[in-house]
Amino acid sequence: MSLHEKQVSSQALEPKSDVKYREKKPKRKSKHDSKYVLIIHGGAGTMLREGSTPEKQAMYKAALSEALKKGYEVLKNGGESMDAAVAAVASMEDCPLFNSGKGAVFNVAGKIELETSLMVSKPPSSHPQIPSSRRGTSLTLLTRARNPSHLARALYLAPDLAPHPMLSGSAAETLGAEHLGVDIVDPSYFWTEARWREHRRGLGLPEEPVQYPRPHSPESLAGSTTDVESVDEKWTPLDLMPTGTVGAVALDVRGCITAVTSTGGRTNKLVGRVGDTPVMGCGFWAEEWHRKGGWVKRIWNRFRGKGKAQGVGVSGTGDGDYFIRQAAASTIARRMQFLHEPVGKAADRVVKDLFQDGGLGGVIALDIDGNVAFPLNCSGMYRGVIRPDGVAKTAIFDDDELSPL
Numbered sequence: 001m002s003l004h005e006k007q008v009s010s011q012a013l014e015p016k017s018d019v020k021y022r023e024k025k026p027k028r029k030s031k032h033d034s035k036y037v038l039i040i041h042g043g044a045g046t047m048l049r050e051g052s053t054p055e056k057q058a059m060y061k062a063a064l065s066e067a068l069k070k071g072y073e074v075l076k077n078g079g080e081s082m083d084a085a086v087a088a089v090a091s092m093e094d095c096p097l098f099n100s101g102k103g104a105v106f107n108v109a110g111k112i113e114l115e116t117s118l119m120v121s122k123p124p125s126s127h128p129q130i131p132s133s134r135r136g137t138s139l140t141l142l143t144r145a146r147n148p149s150h151l152a153r154a155l156y157l158a159p160d161l162a163p164h165p166m167l168s169g170s171a172a173e174t175l176g177a178e179h180l181g182v183d184i185v186d187p188s189y190f191w192t193e194a195r196w197r198e199h200r201r202g203l204g205l206p207e208e209p210v211q212y213p214r215p216h217s218p219e220s221l222a223g224s225t226t227d228v229e230s231v232d233e234k235w236t237p238l239d240l241m242p243t244g245t246v247g248a249v250a251l252d253v254r255g256c257i258t259a260v261t262s263t264g265g266r267t268n269k270l271v272g273r274v275g276d277t278p279v280m281g282c283g284f285w286a287e288e289w290h291r292k293g294g295w296v297k298r299i300w301n302r303f304r305g306k307g308k309a310q311g312v313g314v315s316g317t318g319d320g321d322y323f324i325r326q327a328a329a330s331t332i333a334r335r336m337q338f339l340h341e342p343v344g345k346a347a348d349r350v351v352k353d354l355f356q357d358g359g360l361g362g363v364i365a366l367d368i369d370g371n372v373a374f375p376l377n378c379s380g381m382y383r384g385v386i387r388p389d390g391v392a393k394t395a396i397f398d399d400d401e402l403s404p405l
């Protein structure tokens with residue numbers, strides 16, 4: 001029986017309504033109040049309360065809170081949603097607790113192949129030269145970019161250098177390193193003992209010896225910032241054999257929404273496998289459109305403090321193969337636009353549809369009015385939100401309420 005089947009049968013999971021997982025809607029503010037929000041996730045699927053400890057849960061929540069605060073520092077000073085989302089994701093890429101960057105999982109060949117994406121609802125005001133048709137950038141099969149999210153941001157802001165919406169492998173990393181100053185490391189930087197043990201255990205191989213598969217050529221070590229022999233990862237991850245990602249969606253004071261996602265993919269995935277994280281409309285989405293309706297609806301929207309524009313940003317996590325098959329992220333936007341569903345209802349419906357096909361996971365979604373949703377159909381999802389009050393609220397398991405540390 002596969003891990004997926006074991007989890008579904010043992011938990012007897014049913015898709016949960018997102019009512020529990022959404023933050024209580026804040027009181028309506030005046031039009032003069034600043035409105036900015038940042039939401040994040042650190043993966044979903046296989047974390048179980050059984051076997052966890054309060055200390056381990058606190059460790060994950062502290063890492064989530066740190067990511068939220070990094071993004072909050074950008075937003076509270078009037079910064080761009082793009083920069084806030086990248087700051088939050090990069091914080092998680094640097095933390096070995098999460099399946100991205102430093103904590104990424106291994107493929108079946110014992111290598112790490114990273115993926116990332118960035119998408120905006122409209123071009124950032126700090127870069128007015130970016131055409132509105134340039135919605136975002138996604139990257140796959142990366143092996144040396146220390147922070148994949150930094151590379152996605154750099155290439156998005158360089159349309160003449162990288163005109164395509166999706167790139168892969170060493171070509172993208174070379175562009176970033178040689179022309180945009182993106183940090184490149186030796187692949188050994190991403191190695192952690194916990195993920196290596198998972199990789200070996202998942203293949204039915206002995207976990208010993210625990211060491212990075214060497215040797216490397218002198219050329220491959222050039223510019224490396226990490227001595228792998230000094231890495232001491234004795235922690236045990238809360239999410240075993242993860243399929244999740246990390247992601248952030250931010251709304252800035254100008255009404256721009258940015259979604260940024262980053263992942264190591266599925267544990268023991270096939271070499272060259274591309275997941276939903278770099279596939280636009282599947283694992284991520286950000287968009288803005290004009291609200292339609294007659295004069296009565298326009299007056300009603302104005303009374304409720306809603307402008308002419310509607311928009312949403314989405315970042316998904318879980319079994320990405322199912323997100324691809326259902327174009328999950330963009331479907332949330334379409335339900336909002338054409339069925340006039342609020343973001344919570346639209347996101348909840350899509351996550352339930354994923355479950356019906358066998359896809360475990362969840363999404364974080366944020367609309368242009370600052371409403372958020374965190375629906376999931378599995379045992380847990382690392383998640384968090386921060387608003388102008390600066391209070392970072394986080395949660396892990398499916399029945400957790402978002403709360404401060």
